[in-house]
Amino acid sequence: xxxxxxxxxxxxxxxxxxxxxxxxxxxxxxxxxxxxxxxxxxxxxxxxxxxxxxxxxxxxxxxxxxxxxxxxxxxxxxxxxxxxxxxxxxxxxxxxxxxxxxxxxxxxxxxxxxxxxxxxxxxxxxxxxxxxxxxxxxxxxxxxxxxxxxxxxxxxxxxxxxxxxxxxxxxxxxxxxxxxxxxxxxxxxxxxxxxxxxxxxxxxxxxxxxxxxxxxxxxxxxxxxxxxxxxxxxxxxxxxxxxxxxxxxxxxxxxxxxxxxxxxxxxxxxxxxxxxxxxxxxxxxxxxxxxxxx
Amino acid sequence: xxxxxxxxxxxxxxxxxxxxxxxxxxxxxxxxxxxxxxxxxxxxxxxxxxxxxxxxxxxxxxxxxxxxxxxxxxxxxxxxxxxxxxxxxxxxxxxxxxxxxxxxxxxxxxxxxxxxxxxxxxxxxxxxxxxxxxxxxxxxxxxxxxxxxxxxxxxxxxxxxxxxxxxxxxxxxxxxxxxxxxxxxxxxxxxxxxxxxxxxxxxxxxxxxxxxxxxxxxxxxxxxxxxxxxxxxxxxxxxxxxxxxxxxxxxxxxxxxxxxxxxxxxxxxxxxxxxxxxxxxxxxxxxxxxxxxxxxxxxxxxxxxxxxxxxxxxxxxxxxxxxxxxxxxxxxxxxxxxxxxxxxxxxxxxxxxxxxxxxxxxxxxxxxxxxxxxxxxxxxxxxxxxxxxxxxxxxxxxxxxxxxxxxxxxxxxxxxxxxxxxxxxxxxxxxxxxxxxxxxxxxxxxxxxxxxxxxxxxxxxxxxxxxxxxxxxxxxxxxxxxxxxxxxxxxxxxxxxxxxxxxxxxxxxxxxxxxxxxxxxxxxxxxxxxxxxxxxxxxxxxxxxxxxxxxxxxxxxxxxxxxxxxxxxxxxxxxxxxxxxxxxxxxxxxxxxxxxxxxxxxxxxxxxxxxxxxxxxxxxxxxxxxxxxxxxxx
Numbered sequence: 051x052x053x054x055x056x057x058x059x060x061x062x063x064x065x066x067x068x069x070x071x072x073x074x075x076x077x078x079x080x081x082x083x084x085x086x087x088x089x090x091x092x093x094x095x096x097x098x099x100x101x102x103x104x105x106x107x108x109x110x111x112x113x114x115x116x117x118x119x120x121x122x123x124x125x126x127x128x129x130x131x132x133x134x135x136x137x138x139x140x141x142x143x144x145x146x147x148x149x150x151x152x153x154x155x156x157x158x159x160x161x162x163x164x165x166x167x168x169x170x171x172x173x174x175x176x177x178x179x180x181x182x183x184x185x186x187x188x189x190x191x192x193x194x195x196x197x198x199x200x201x202x203x204x205x206x207x208x209x210x211x212x213x214x215x216x217x218x219x220x221x222x223x224x225x226x227x228x229x230x231x232x233x234x235x236x237x238x239x240x241x242x243x244x245x246x247x248x249x250x251x252x253x254x255x256x257x258x259x260x261x262x263x264x265x266x267x268x269x270x271x272x273x274x275x276x277x278x279x280x281x282x283x284x285x286x287x288x289x290x291x292x293x294x295x296x297x298x299x300x301x302x303x304x305x306x307x308x309x310x311x312x313x314x315x316x317x318x319x320x321x322x323x324x325x326x327x328x329x330x331x332x333x334x335x336x337x338x339x340x341x342x343x344x
Numbered sequence: 345x346x347x348x349x350x351x352x353x354x355x356x357x358x359x360x361x362x363x364x365x366x367x368x369x370x371x372x373x374x375x376x377x378x379x380x381x382x383x384x385x386x387x388x389x390x391x392x393x394x395x396x397x398x399x400x401x402x403x404x405x406x407x408x409x410x411x412x413x414x415x416x417x418x419x420x421x422x423x424x425x426x427x428x429x430x431x432x433x434x435x436x437x438x439x440x441x442x443x444x445x446x447x448x449x450x451x452x453x454x455x456x457x458x459x460x461x462x463x464x465x466x467x468x469x470x471x472x473x474x475x476x477x478x479x480x481x482x483x484x485x486x487x488x489x490x491x492x493x494x495x496x497x498x499x500x501x502x503x504x505x506x507x508x509x510x511x512x513x514x515x516x517x518x519x520x521x522x523x524x525x526x527x528x529x530x531x532x533x534x535x536x537x538x539x540x541x542x543x544x545x546x547x548x549x550x551x552x553x554x555x556x557x558x559x560x561x562x563x564x565x566x567x568x569x570x571x572x573x574x575x576x577x578x579x580x581x582x583x584x585x586x587x588x589x590x591x592x593x594x595x596x597x598x599x600x601x602x603x604x605x606x607x608x609x610x611x612x613x614x615x616x617x618x619x620x621x622x623x624x625x626x627x628x629x630x631x632x633x634x635x636x637x638x639x640x641x642x643x644x645x646x647x648x649x650x651x652x653x654x655x656x657x658x659x660x661x662x663x664x665x666x667x668x669x670x671x672x673x674x675x676x677x678x679x680x681x682x683x684x685x686x687x688x689x690x691x692x693x694x695x696x697x698x699x700x701x702x703x704x705x706x707x708x709x710x711x712x713x714x715x716x717x718x719x720x721x722x723x724x725x726x727x728x729x730x731x732x733x734x735x736x737x738x739x740x741x742x743x744x745x746x747x748x749x750x751x752x753x754x755x756x757x758x759x760x761x762x763x764x765x766x767x768x769x770x771x772x773x774x775x776x777x778x779x780x781x782x783x784x785x786x787x788x789x790x791x792x793x794x795x796x797x798x799x800x801x802x803x804x805x806x807x808x809x810x811x812x813x814x815x816x817x818x819x820x821x822x823x824x825x826x827x828x829x830x831x832x833x834x835x836x837x838x839x840x841x842x843x844x845x846x847x848x849x850x851x852x853x854x855x856x857x858x859x860x861x862x863x864x865x866x867x868x869x870x871x872x873x874x875x876x877x878x879x880x881x882x883x884x885x886x887x888x889x890x891x892x893x894x895x896x897x898x899x900x901x902x903x904x905x906x907x908x909x910x911x912x913x914x915x916x917x918x919x920x921x922x923x924x925x926x927x928x929x930x931x932x933x934x935x936x937x938x939x940x941x942x943x944x945x946x947x948x949x950x951x952x953x954x955x956x957x958x959x960x961x962x963x964x965x966x967x968x969x970x971x972x973x974x975x976x977x978x
Contacts, residue, residue: 085779085783088857090799092815099814154633156629156633164622181963181966182645186952189651270801319807326798330795
């Protein structure tokens with residue numbers, strides 16, 4: 051990606067006026083600092099809380115822990131239930147992402163590169179699926195999940211998550227496929243490749259960055275999903291995912307174990323943050339190609 | 345049966361090949377017929393539909409009555425609950441003496457009258473409460489009686505329409521019938537040695553095979569696991585026995601697929617246009633996505649619409665009734681009235697301790713009160729009256745405008761959601777734009793900064809709501825209060841989420857913090873494709889930075905902004921997690937109101953109507969946006 055910074059590059063062209071320049075620089079860095087503070091401070095505070103005990107958190111607010119302790123983290127890592135919810139979340143999200151990418155890339159290829167009757171209808175039907183609030187289909191889904199005898203298992207989540215990941219995947223990937231030059235297929239067809247070979251051997255590798263981006267976004271969506279997970283795993287703790295576990299941590303009532311909860315928040319956010327850090331470049335590249343044409 | 349030979353085949357098929365083609369086309373037609381047959385079988389054997397046509401197994405309260413007039417005893421009606429019926433389950437025992445039905449004394453009635461009463465045939469379905477209160481005397485061993493009363497629910501069959509709609513609906517039957525018809529037609533065309541049909545047949549066999557494999561795995565797993573996962577050992581016997589039919593079905597499919605592939609260019613004939621070839625290829629690729637969407641999304645969506653027309657309730661001991669648009673009228677009926685404020689001693693409007701104006705009751709509320717006074721208690725129970733949703737103070741007067749509704753909480757939910765959506769989307773756009781522009785310029789640590797701005801977005805919404813509920817605690821222990829007090833901005837702790845506090849602003853702030861980064865991300869992507877030379881040229885021409893922003897950045901960014909706005913608006917209209925975690929149930933968003941109705945009061949039909957309302961609102965917004973984007977592009 052050839053990033054072309056807009057504002058910075060023309061600073062060299064301006065007549066050097068030292069003082070205004072200096073003030074501008076200072077203001078710019080102030081802005082950066084403000085943004086950094088705005089986005090990071092709450093999470094930093096979460097980390098700070100996670101080193102205090104419940105009793106301390108309930109009594110007073112402090113910017114930094116008075117005597118940092120690891121007790122919350124110890125509790126969490128010794129809590130096999132919590133570790134299982136981490137496993138459940140990883141499992142459900144990964145399967146959902148792989149499924150959505152495979153199935154979605156098929157559909158996206160058809161919608162993005164092939165001219166056929168009914169294309170627009172299919173495209174808009176898929177888009178319409180994203181217009182429904184999750185909550186309004188909850189009871190209908192509940193009936194299906196019950197009929198299929200998968201209520202209370204991670205399978206119920208794997209079965210239902212494509213409702214929101216699949217249309218999204220299809221939508222973003224379609225615009226990627228549309229962006230690729232048409233010569234690719236023509237060359238392949240001249241070489242005697244079948245349409246499926248063209249798709250699988252040539253186009254899919256070309257869109258690998260897009261697949262990574264879409265996959266990551268879908269992963270985060272599935273990892274963060276709360277409502278379906280809450281409803282379909284209500285009766286069986288063994289299938290619960292991380293958001294449900296944290297929201298229900300220590301039950302209800304006045305003595306909510308705040309510090310434990312926040313420590314859990316920190317732990318579950320770290321994997322996603324690591325993923326975002328690794329793929330940060332890719333995400334922006336991917337969206338550059340996808341969002342604009344949308 | 346006459347076999348039609350190919351007209352101008354590439355080569356005449358041998359006798360065996362003719363038979364093979366016949367067999368394969370027969371197989372296709374058979375599968376099509378099987379789809380029809382299975383649909384009708386499913387409808388015919390469906391429990392709910394059978395109950396609707398034949399009545400429930402044990403109708404009514406499940407109670408037989410015998411008239412007894414033994415010598416030396418009073419004549420009386422003896423109760424005999426039918427085994428498995430509702431009366432037995434409610435605690436009525438054989439030998440109890442019937443005293444009253446729904447509060448009415450039975451002495452003096454004939455046996456036929458009593459039986460008719462118990463069946464309640466004369467009660468129209470619309471007003472039936474689906475239960476009967478039975479008073480009876482229970483003989484004790486010492487010869488005395490204890491007087492008792494039980495409320496017994498009635499087994500009533502649903503109407504056929506409801507039974508069918510709730511069990512099958514429209515989408516799945518139509519899809520099954522359509523596909524079945526297509527398969528029969530395909531089989532027929534295959535017999536005419538049409539190469540297009542043969543190619544379609546290959547596609548059909550391929551997907552049927554894949555479907556059978558998936559079905560086998562599914563049957564193996566679902567039947568093997570006993571009950572909820574992990575509660576029982578895996579039952580391999582049952583699992584294998586259920587998976588085998590699917591595996592067996594693969595054999596003829598695979599044979600047909602292979603054979604057709606081998607001979608397709610030799611014995612089949614005809615021309616195929618590029619368009620039809622592409623169409624087939626596209627639909628082949630679309631099969632999995634469409635089947636997932638039909639399986640997972642179509643039915644629930646359709647069910648939501650159907651249920652919203654009924655008074656369905658979870659775990660209620662009665663069938664749902666079709667009430668058409670009653671749910672919607674109840675949700676949406678509202679009245680407006682002007683109200684005067686209560687005057688204090690100085691002749692000014694009185695204010696409550698938290699600063700809000702104290703209003704008098706409105707004319708509508710008076711009317712409703714009078715209406716209620718004239719009603720019987722049963723009517724009063726059913727009647728939904730208009731009550732206050734909210735009151736807006738009119739400027740420059742002592743009057744206020746009061747909005748009253750039959751479901752005031754829902755009216756407020758609409759207001760809350762719209763307020764939330766407009767404010768949060770606008771703020772997100774502004775903040776997102778600032779962040780995106782800042783992060784787009786070149787400076788040391790830009791990569792790190794870009795990752796940092798994604799932190800809020802990476803935290804699960806419900807989890808970040810929990811985090812904010814800690815940060816924004818309403819007393820000394822909230823860090824935000826402490827920060828503001830240390831900075832000298834406020835002098836005493838602020839209640840951020842209390843009903844009298846700035847709760848809407850707090851909710852919006854939490855949501856903006858969470859989603860502005862995503863907005864920034866989308867906008868950053870848009871900024872990156874604006875060519876840098878545009879700015880250079882503008883700078884050479886002496887355009888100021890402000891000018892550059894308004895005449896280059898904004899216009900070039902417009903499509904991206906439009907897409908980002910659509911995404912965010914739709915999400916904001918569906919807002920759920922922050923309201924659910926941070927506020928109580930009296931201040932809902934539309935989605936949390938839907939949830940509360942479903943989970944707390946279990947009124948499925950009513951909740952579905954709320955869901956449909958959300959959908960309609962989102963639909964309107966989408967259409968508006970799509971229009972807007974189109975106009976901008978052309």
